[in-house]
Amino acid sequence: MRFSNEIKKDINKVARFHYLDKHMCAAWNRNRSANELRLLTGWVWQSKLDNQYQMGLKTLTAAMRDAYYTIIEQRSAPGVVNRIRRVA
Numbered sequence: 750m751r752f753s754n755e756i757k758k759d760i761n762k763v764a765r766f767h768y769l770d771k772h773m774c775a776a777w778n779r780n781r782s783a784n785e786l787r788l789l790t791g792w793v794w795q796s797k798l799d800n801q802y803q804m805g806l807k808t809l810t811a812a813m814r815d816a817y818y819t820i821i822e823q824r825s826a827p828g829v830v831n832r833i834r835r836v837a
Contacts (some may be wrong), residue, residue: 765795
């Protein structure tokens with residue numbers, strides 16, 4: 750999905766983005782408690798408007814797309830509605 754510069758500006762007004770690298774993940778995973786999930790590398794977006802966030806997105810475009818639909822459109826991103834059944 751390609752965003753126009755205007756849409757990118759709108760997204761950046763309401764969300765911030767950063768990348769969790771292997772060093773950040775390793776530090777978190779060493780110090781996490783037993784009931785906390787392991788952290789994985791990837792892009793994270795955080796809403797500037799409230800406490801919403803999403804992590805583990807492998808590209809910045811995916812993070813921007815997710816933030817756009819979640820914060821601006823306030824709906825789930827479009828996706829596959831019906832899965833094709835696999836016949837073995």
